[in-house]
Structure formats: C-alpha cells, structure tokens
Amino acid sequence: MENMSDNIIRVENLVKKFGALAAVNDISFNVSAGEIFGFLGPNGAGKTTTINILCTLTKPTSGTATIDGLDVVHQQSQVRRTIGLVFQDPSLDERLSGLQNMRFHAMVYGVPGSVQKQRTEQLLRMVELWDKRNQEVRTYSGGMKRRLELARGLLHRPKVLFLDEPTLGLDPQTRNRIWDYIIDLRRREGTTIFLTTHYMDEAENADRIAIIDHGKLVAVDTPGKLKKMVSKDIICVKTENNDDAAEEIKQHYRIDVRRDGEGITFEVDNGEEFLPPFIKEFSTRILSVSLRHPSLDDVFLKLTGREIREEEVTNDLKAMVWQHGRRMRH
Amino acid sequence: MHHLNGVYIIWYRDVLRFWHDRTRLVGSITFPLLFLFVFGSGLGSRMGSLAPGVDFTAFIFPGIIGMTVLMSSFMAGISVVWDREFGFLKEVLVAPISRASVAIGKTLGSATIALLQGLIILLFAPLIGISFSFGTVLALIPLMLLLAVALGSMGILLATRIRSMEAFQAVMQMLMFPMVFLSGAFFPMDGLPAWMSVLVKLNPATYGIAPIRQVLLGIGPESSFGIVLFGQTLSLWNNVTILAGFGTVMILLAVWSFGNQQ
Ligand SMILES: Nc1ncnc2c1ncn2[C@@H]1O[C@H](COP(=O)(O)OP(=O)(O)O)[C@@H](O)[C@H]1O
Numbered sequence: 001m002e003n004m005s006d007n008i009i010r011v012e013n014l015v016k017k018f019g020a021l022a023a024v025n026d027i028s029f030n031v032s033a034g035e036i037f038g039f040l041g042p043n044g045a046g047k048t049t050t051i052n053i054l055c056t057l058t059k060p061t062s063g064t065a066t067i068d069g070l071d072v073v074h075q076q077s078q079v080r081r082t083i084g085l086v087f088q089d090p091s092l093d094e095r096l097s098g099l100q101n102m103r104f105h106a107m108v109y110g111v112p113g114s115v116q117k118q119r120t121e122q123l124l125r126m127v128e129l130w131d132k133r134n135q136e137v138r139t140y141s142g143g144m145k146r147r148l149e150l151a152r153g154l155l156h157r158p159k160v161l162f163l164d165e166p167t168l169g170l171d172p173q174t175r176n177r178i179w180d181y182i183i184d185l186r187r188r189e190g191t192t193i194f195l196t197t198h199y200m201d202e203a204e205n206a207d208r209i210a211i212i213d214h215g216k217l218v219a220v221d222t223p224g225k226l227k228k229m230v231s232k233d234i235i236c237v238k239t240e241n242n243d244d245a246a247e248e249i250k251q252h253y254r255i256d257v258r259r260d261g262e263g264i265t266f267e268v269d270n271g272e273e274f275l276p277p278f279i280k281e282f283s284t285r286i287l288s289v290s291l292r293h294p295s296l297d298d299v300f301l302k303l304t305g306r307e308i309r310e311e312e313v314t315n316d317l318k319a320m321v322w323q324h325g326r327r328m329r330h
Numbered sequence: 331m332h333h334l335n336g337v338y339i340i341w342y343r344d345v346l347r348f349w350h351d352r353t354r355l356v357g358s359i360t361f362p363l364l365f366l367f368v369f370g371s372g373l374g375s376r377m378g379s380l381a382p383g384v385d386f387t388a389f390i391f392p393g394i395i396g397m398t399v400l401m402s403s404f405m406a407g408i409s410v411v412w413d414r415e416f417g418f419l420k421e422v423l424v425a426p427i428s429r430a431s432v433a434i435g436k437t438l439g440s441a442t443i444a445l446l447q448g449l450i451i452l453l454f455a456p457l458i459g460i461s462f463s464f465g466t467v468l469a470l471i472p473l474m475l476l477l478a479v480a481l482g483s484m485g486i487l488l489a490t491r492i493r494s495m496e497a498f499q500a501v502m503q504m505l506m507f508p509m510v511f512l513s514g515a516f517f518p519m520d521g522l523p524a525w526m527s528v529l530v531k532l533n534p535a536t537y538g539i540a541p542i543r544q545v546l547l548g549i550g551p552e553s554s555f556g557i558v559l560f561g562q563t564l565s566l567w568n569n570v571t572i573l574a575g576f577g578t579v580m581i582l583l584a585v586w587s588f589g590n591q592q
C-alpha cells in the first residue's frame with residue numbers, strides 16, 4: 001500500500017516476555033510518515049509494552065523495531081531525540097510549575113533558549129494553559145495535566161509522537177479537545193502519531209488501526225475497511241404493525257429480522273442505497289427509520305469473540321481510583 | 331560536554347524543587363538542633379570537658395553537622411523512588427541524556443542540599459562557644475560534600491533496587507540510625523567496647539565525621555578525636571582517602587545499577 005521508504009516505524013516479529021507471559025507475541029507492522037496510527041485493544045493486550053519497547057524503555061525479548069531507520073535497541077539516544085511521548089500514567093513534576101516542567105524538558109532535549117521561549121508560549125497557548133503556567137502542577141486538574149504533557153511532548157518537535165491512552169479518565173469535552181490538537185498537529189506539522197486507546201469511538205479518528213489482543217495483532221487496516229470486513233449496516237424501523245412488517249421484510253428481502261422493543265432490526269450490505277427504495281415500496285406504514293453503521297465494537301467482537309466494553313468500564317474505574325489514590329498521597 | 335549538561339539539568343531540577351519546598355529545610359534543621367540542645371544541655375553538665383577547652387556540647391556539635399549532612403544526602407535515594415512513584419522518572423529515563431548523568435546529577439543535587447543544611451547548622455556554632463574562621467568553612471565544605479556524595483550514591487544504589495516508597499523508607503531507617511549512632515558523632519572513639527569499636531570502624535560515616543570534627547575544633551587526630559585502625563592513628567588525609575574510596579565504589583555501583591534498571 002505505501003512506499004517502503006516512507007515507513008517511519010517498522011516493527012518485525014517483536015516479542016516481549018515477562019516470565020512465561022508473552023505480553024507482546026510476535027507482532028509486525030509498519031507506520032508511514034505523517035500517519036495517525038491507532039493501537040486498539042482491551043486492558044492488558046500489550047499496548048503499553050509495545051510503546052515502551054518503541055521508546056527504548058524496555059528491551060524486546062526478540063524481534064526488531066526501528067524508528068526513522070534507527071534501531072530502538074542499539075541506537076537508543078538517537079531514537080529518544082526523534083520521538084515525543086505522552087505516557088499512560090502522569091509523568092510530570094508536580095512540585096514544579098507548568099512552565100518549569102516545560103523548561104526542564106527543553107533543557108534535556110537541548111532546545112536552544114531563544115526558540116524554547118517562543119515555542120513554549122505557543123504550545124501552552126494551544127493547550128490553553130498559558131494563564132496557569134506559573135502554578136504548581138499539583139494544582140492542575142487531570143485534564144490540564146494531560147494537556148501539559150501533550151504540549152511538553154511536542155516541545156522538541158519530535159518526528160513521531162507516542163500517545164499512550166491520551167484521553168484515559170478524562171471527561172468527553174477534554175477528550176474531544178485533545179483530539180482536535182492531535183488532528184491539527186498532524187495537519188500542520190506532519191507529525192506521525194502513534195496512539196493507543198481502548199475507546200472504540202476514538203480509534204475511528206485514526207488513519208489506520210491495529211487491533212491487538214493477548215499480545216497478537218488480529219487486524220491492521222483503515223477503520224472503514226475494518227468495519228466492512230466484519231459487519232453490515234444495521235437498520236431499525238418502527239411501523240404501525242410490526243408483525244406484518246417483519247413478515248414483509250422476510251418475504252421480500254429474504255433476510256432475518258430481530259424484534260426489539262417497539263421496532264424491528266435487520267442488517268443489509270449498504271444501508272444508504274437500500275433505504276430509499278425500501279421506504280418507497282414498503283406497504284406497512286413506517287413511523288420511523290434509523291440507520292446505524294457498524295462500529296469498531298462490532299469489529300472487535302467479531303475478531304476476538306469478546307466485547308471490549310466490559311473492560312472499558314473497569315479500566316475507567318481503575319483510572320479514577322488510581323488518580324484519587326495519588327491525590328490522597330500528597 | 332553533553333554528559334555534563336545532563337548532570338547539570340538533573341542537579342538544577344532537584345535544587346529548584348528543594349527551593350520550592352523550603353519548609354523541608356526548616357524541618358530538616360530543627361531535628362538536629364533539637365538534638366544538639368537537648369543532649370548538650372541534658373548530658374553536657376555531667377560530662378565535663380572531653381579535651382582541653384572542649385565540653386560535651388562542643389564535642390557533639392561537629393557530629394550533629396555530620397548527622398545533618400548524612401540524613402539529608404540519603405534524600406538522593408528518596409528522590410529517585412519518589413520520581414518513580416510519581417512517574418517523573420519516566421520523563422527522565424526516556425530523555426536523550428545518559429543514565430550515568432542522571433545518577434550523578436541526583437547525587438550532586440542532594441549533596442548540594444545536604445551541604446546547605448550543614449552550613450546552616452554551622453551558623454549556630456557561636457551560640458555554643460565555638461569560633462571558627464572563614465578558612466575553616468572553606469576546609470569544611472569539601473569534607474561535607476565528600477560525606478554527602480559518598481552516602482548519597484549509596485542511597486541511589488539502594489533506590490535502583492528497592493522500588494516502593496514504603497520499603498525504601500524502612501531500609502533507610504534501618505541504615506540511617508545505626509550509621510548516625512555508630513559513627514562517633516556522639517561519643518569519643520577511645521574506650522568503646524570491642525564489638526562497638528568494630529561496628530564504628532566499619533561504618534563509612536565515621537571517616538566523614540572525624541575530619542569534620544578535627545577541622546572545626548582545631549584538634550589533631552592524636553587526641554581521643556582520632557580513629558585508630560590496626561594500631562595506626564589515621565590522619566585527616568587517611569580518613570578522606572577511605573571515605574573517598576568508599577564513595578567511588580558507591581558511585582560506580584550506583585551508575586551501573588541505574589543504567590541497568592528497567
Ligand atoms: N513489568 C512487567 N512485569 C510483568 N508483567 C507485565 C509488566 N508489564 C506489563 N505486564 C503484563 O503484560 C501484559 C500487557 O500489559 P500492557 O502492555 O500494559 O497492556 P495494555 O497497555 O494494553 O493495557 C499484561 O498482562 C501485564 O500484566
């Protein structure tokens with residue numbers, strides 16, 4: 001699909017074992033420059049472990065990975081210069097101000113003083129933290145911390161930005177805002193973005209998605225193609241007489257229908273093309289029609305035989321408890 | 331050059347952080363001062379002088395400075411464990427600076443803070459009748475730094491292996507108090523029971539505190555303020571060499587261990 005030389009991240013047969021557990025179990029994929037690449041999978045699937053290997057924090061058991069042609073095991077310091085990171089768990093110095101956290105980062109990454117000032121202001125304004133820059137980070141809310149980490153990760157203009165569950169535990173508004181930044185960033189700077197998430201709706205923003213489960217890649221493709229691969233469009237109609245309607249659909253289109261609540265649900269290949277003639281020709285009076293495209297939830301269910309949702313709830317709960325615990329310890 | 335820059339940044343951040351948290355400074359010097367005045371006035375009157383012109387309070391004063399430096403330098407380890415617990419260590423470990431410069435920067439950061447606290451205690455010297463010259467201060471600074479770096483890197487070494495805050499604090503208490511009390515900080519070294527004498531001489535802090543005392547009180551090692559090892563009275567330089575040897579081993583181990591942690 002893409003030109004090989006364009007692949008800014010290359011992963012081949014990567015394995016990471018913790019004792020007997022293969023957290024990452026022989027995965028291979030490429031990410032091309034400028035792509036938003038999503039790693040989607042339930043809690044414990046191996047997403048963070050993969051990121052830790054790619055960002056040189058963990059050594060793989062076997063296999064290779066390169067970033068911009070640099071080997072993550074043998075060229076660690078060059079790799080570190082090339083990448084930016086927002087970790088799953090907070091990694092700020094809470095006793096320093098937002099500005100001081102930014103300055104520390106600029107210093108370790110060797111961003112020259114003159115550039116640093118101007119870029120810090122631009123980034124902090126972008127994430128709407130400029131007014132709070134002199135406050136200690138421990139006074140920030142969870143969403144503010146996340147935004148500061150995002151700004152910090154961009155300070156040294158990385159070619160590749162890794163975001164590990166960038167929106168975990170945040171309210172929907174902040175989640176949307178962070179996504180706006182991410183999409184805007186790719187548009188303006190051409191930064192390659194590698195992110196993990198277990199939110200299905202969020203993964204749809206990516207150009208391509210890799211679905212990972214139990215350390216194995218189950219599928220890698222665009223969200224659209226993934227959905228086409230496993231599921232049809234779902235149509236739900238309410239009519240004056242649902243019994244007649246169900247019978248008519250079965251007879252006429254030879255498809256299965258499901259009665260749920262006050263309506264009937266059935267699946268078709270292409271909902272947009274199916275509906276207009278259906279509405280015109282249908283003899284039972286229709287009260288309402290809705291069309292739903294398959295979601296990545298349906299994809300995940302089909303590929304792994306499990307719902308990702310169950311895990312999402314416990315994960316969010318954990319994040320809350322965890323953040324709470326952290327605040328308590330201050 | 332690149333490494334030096336890394337060391338500097340890590341040092342700078344730890345010192346800055348300390349500056350943000352100045353109440354820690356007040357806390358960390360009240361304890362030694364309390365010690366000084368409680369022990370000094372409680373026991374001092376019964377003890378008489380330990381050397382011509384040196385009463386008990388004057389005797390333990392350099393010991394209190396040593397104790398302050400020692401306890402504060404252990405913070406190097408605490409700050410590593412703390413950074414790991416609060417996630418900031420990841421930001422540091424994934425940055426393009428070497429692990430060695432992180433370990434050394436941390437050690438020097440806590441040594442700087444330890445030195446500052448030691449110097450603040452020193453300001454109380456005139457209150458208990460010890461006078462000292464500017465030259466004495468200049469001589470004390472490297473001695474305090476040496477003690478702080480040697481024990482600070484030991485703290486870092488421990489912190490690379492002991493992950494949780496609770497466990498680290500437990501180990502620190504287990505190490506710190508014996509190190510303080512078996513260092514000759516609070517009693518002269520002659521006439522100790524044999525078993526205690528052995529422990530005192532195995533304790534690296536002993537070799538840091540004796541020179542501080544000799545320099546501050548202006549009394550040579552041939553008095554009861556010196557250390558006799560294998561029948562030899564150790565000169566100030568002998569002490570410094572022993573402590574520096576210990577410190578070098580600790581720094582090397584700390585740097586190695588820091589570079590090898592996951
Ligand atoms: N340091 C470690 N030691 C042992 N097991 C680990 C370690 N890190 C992760 N694991 C295990 O590896 C698996 C994958 O974890 P992780 O990569 O964090 O998953 P995800 O980020 O997808 O939630 C989990 O079963 C987890 O318990």
Ligand SMILES: [Mg+2]
Nearest residue numbers: 047048049088
């Ligand atoms: Mg994770």
